[in-house]
Amino acid sequence: MGDSMVRFGIIGVAKIAKKISRAIALAPNATLFAIGSRSIEKASNFAFDNGLSSEVKIYGSYEVVLDDPDVDVVYIPLPTSLHLRWAVLAAEKKKHVLIEKPVALSVVELDMILEACKVNGVQFMDGTMWMHSPRTAKMKEFLCDAKMFGQLKSVHSIYTFEVDSSFLANDIRTKPDLDGFGALGDIGWYCIRAILFAADFKLPKKVIAFPNPVLNESGVILSCGCSLFWDDGKLATFYCSFLEYMTQNMTVIGTNGTLHLTDFGIPYTEKELRFYTNSKYGFIEHVASSKPLPNIHIIPTDLPQEAHMVMEFSHLVKQIKENGSKPEEKWPTMSKKTQLVLDAVKASLDRGSEVVEVGQM
Amino acid sequence: MGDSMVRFGIIGVAKIAKKISRAIALAPNATLFAIGSRSIEKASNFAFDNGLSSEVKIYGSYEVVLDDPDVDVVYIPLPTSLHLRWAVLAAEKKKHVLIEKPVALSVVELDMILEACKVNGVQFMDGTMWMHSPRTAKMKEFLCDAKMFGQLKSVHSIYTFEVDSSFLANDIRTKPDLDGFGALGDIGWYCIRAILFAADFKLPKKVIAFPNPVLNESGVILSCGCSLFWDDGKLATFYCSFLEYMTQNMTVIGTNGTLHLTDFGIPYTEKELRFYTNSKYGFIEHVASSKPLPNIHIIPTDLPQEAHMVMEFSHLVKQIKENGSKPEEKWPTMSKKTQLVLDAVKASLDRGSEVVEVGQM
Incomplete structure (x- = not known):
């Protein structure tokens, strides 16, 4: 735990917090400094279950984590309905904010969070881990290749997994008062992000949800889909359930080539990531390929994508702390664009698949 | 050319006829007997260009092919607008009918063709080649596996290819008087068939086209998509352009597993076909797999799928000719169900993405 390590505090012991505490341990520039839950007991159990170092502070409330002057970053895996309160409070306490998706119940709430971060000069980033994978950077290279890929025409994403009856009965993602977006907010978020990523973060103009979403008895979305349209004729579709x-497809089609993978959210393996391309201009150098099968791009990496996320976030925090840099605008902008589309899709679903215009930046 | 060979006549020298003439040459139970075009010269050129045997009869009209008593089967690759006339006439001349897709301009026309085939006791089959691939049978085995795959939940298909300016200006698939379905009839047909195949040929109840299809100046579809719904909650989507x-994706998602391939229409290679599955029950015996990557199913085959189609068709024709069997109902039924969905999608597109009920059998 050198001085140069960025010190993380976690508020809430959701299952995802386990993944992030491991990522913090793996990231060379970050350290887990404190963990807070609504009771000391829950926090202690989490520390014990995850084999955390005895140096990690155990707190019986979220506030104490925010009040600890040695905490640089607060990671917030709380239910979406609590994000506004705790993210704003964290920013006001000058903590940098790493927060789970969906980020907020609406873009109005998100704007309040982002404003608090801006006013207090802290970095904001949402927990969309796959964005930080070295594979994602390589995919972007292909999508930016005007020859191999050409112009983007359409994007299609599917993200499904089958939950059990306990999840359906108890998980926060099925409770309207905790996380009203359900599957749309949890995994539809990834589809929307994949679409925006492929579209170079140009927002679609309008969306129209597929009719007949599956809702639970409280009206929370269990399955839904949507088509999205840009003014220049680009189209996207997604489906989540x-x-x-478990299915995690991303297909991006251009005029000259196609990119494809079936594990974009959580890769099949942590250390050897793959994606597939086809192109009318044939093969890319340094890519294993077997004509006429698709090009197979293999990206070795030493760290899982969530550790890359923690590293990237910690790097930005250090730039701010040590060099007086401004927070990086790119990450809150991505979150806001994703939330703008999410809100439009939700509105279309609520209005029986009406066409809904996407709010613009 | 033994007596037991089924003798094919081809009427029309469309590009696809080249593929089928090769398939007939490869199929052990079929022989190309005659080729007819609107002029002797065009038919001769086709024979020369494709190195056809000098024994193949060259005719300067379609009628002469139909009138040749030695022709058993007529393969019809003509523009869709000509199908009704020539398929009915072929059936009336007691020729078995193998016909390109889309089969007809509407299910009303298709019913007239099927009725003519029924009355005249001839076999009917459309030219959806991939249905006859040995891979398709293996995929069906997986989809029927109640444990590995479980219950079908959703199907997603994409079929695109990029045409050039000459195709856009001249191809029959862009002419409203020749083939009014455009991309929907040509490649959307494959998507619809993939969806029906995965749904065990249970027809969806209703469809709703994606808004904003791309049409050419004559109103012919160049790009479109649709969502399809069954009463039991199953859903499908497709997109064609x-x-x-070139993209040919088929993703079938069940409660316990997923099937996936990116070359379902025309396989990457003719002799080693692949598809991919994931299942919560792990691996299927006799399948090359590398946990936790998807199972890779490799199906070797000596013949391309179009030769399998010609073989299957010829087999049925021989059963009828030599054993007095009835024509196999399965193939016209598949064609009709595909056309019923096609008509519903076209109606939804024409009505600005209204919900349209699918006609039932």
């Missing part, structure tokens, strides 16, 4: 076997 | 790089 809590009721179907 | 003449304006995007």
Whole structure:
């Protein structure tokens, strides 16, 4: 735990916090400094279950984590309905904010969070881990290749996994008062992000949800889909569901080539990531390929994508702390664009698949 | 050319006829007997260009092919607007009918063709080649596996290829008087068939086209998509386009597993076909797999899928000719169900993405 380490505090012991505490341990520039839950007991259990170092501070409330002057960053895996309160409070306490998705219940709430971060000069980033994978950077290279890929025409994403009856009965993602977006906010978020990523973060103009989403008895979305349209003719579709076997497809089609993978959210393996391309201009150098099968791009990496996320966030925090840099605008902008589309899709679903214009930046 | 060979006549020398003449040459139970075009010269050129045997009869009209008593089967690759006339006439001349897709301009026309085939006791089959691939049978095995795959939840298909300016200006698939379905009839047909195949040929109840299809100046579809719904909650989506790089995705999601391939229409290679599955019950015996990557199913085959189609068709024709069997109902039924969905999608597109009920059998 050198001085140059960025010190993380975690508020809330959701399952995802386990993944992030491991990522913090793996990231060379970050350290887990404190963990807070609504009771000391829950926090202690989490520390014990995850084999945390005895140096990690255990707190029985979220506030104490925010009040600890040695905490640089607060990671917030709380239910979405609590994000506004705790993210704003964290920013006001000058903590940098790493927060789980969906970031907020609406773009209005998100704007309040982002404003608090801006006013207090802290970095904001949402927990979309796959954005930080070295594979994602390589995919972007292909999508930016005017020859191999050409102009973007359409993007299609599917993200499903099958939950069990306990999840359906108890998980926060099925509770309207905790996380009203359900599957749309949890995994539809990834689809929307994949679409925006492929579209170089140009927002679609309008969306129209597929009719007949599956809702639970409280009206929370369990399955839904949507088509999205840009003014220049680009189109995207996505489909997400809590009721179907694990599928994580991203297909991006250009005029000259196609990019494809079936594990974009959580890769099949941590250390050897793959994606597939086809192109009318044939093969890319340094890519294993077997004509006429697709090009297979293999990206070795020493760290899982969530550790890359923690590293990137910690790097930005250090730039701010040590060099007086401004927070990086790119990450809050991505979150806001994703939330703008999310809100439009939700509105279309709520209005029986009406066409809804996407709010613009 | 033994007596037991089924003798094919081809009427029309469309590009696809080249593929089928090769398939007939490869199929052990079929022989190309005659080729007819609107002029002797065109038919001769086709024979020369494709190195056809000098024994193949060259005719300067379609009628002469139909009138040749030695022709058993007529393969019809003509523009869709001519199908009704020539398929009915072929059936009336007691020729078995193998016909390109889309089969007809509407299910009303298709019913007239099927009725003519029924009355005249001839076999009917459309030219959806991939249905006859040995890979398709293996995929069906997986989809029927109640444990590995479970219950079908959703199907997603994409079929695109990018045409050039000459195609856009001249191809029959862009002419409203020849083939009014455009990309929907040409490649959307494959998507619809993939969806029906995965749904065990249970027809969806209703469809709603994506808004904003791309049409050419004559109103012919160049890009479009649709969502499809069954009463039991199953959902499907497809997207097809003449304006995007070659993509042929089929993703079928069940409660316990997923099937996936990116070359379902025309396989990457003729002799080693692949598809991919994931399942919560792990691996299928006799399948090359590398945990936790998807199972890779490799199906070797000696013949391309179009030769399998010609073999299957010829087999049925021989059963009828030699054993007095009835024509196999399965193939016309598949064609009709595909056309019923096609008509509903076209109606939804024409009505600005209204919900349209699918006609039932």
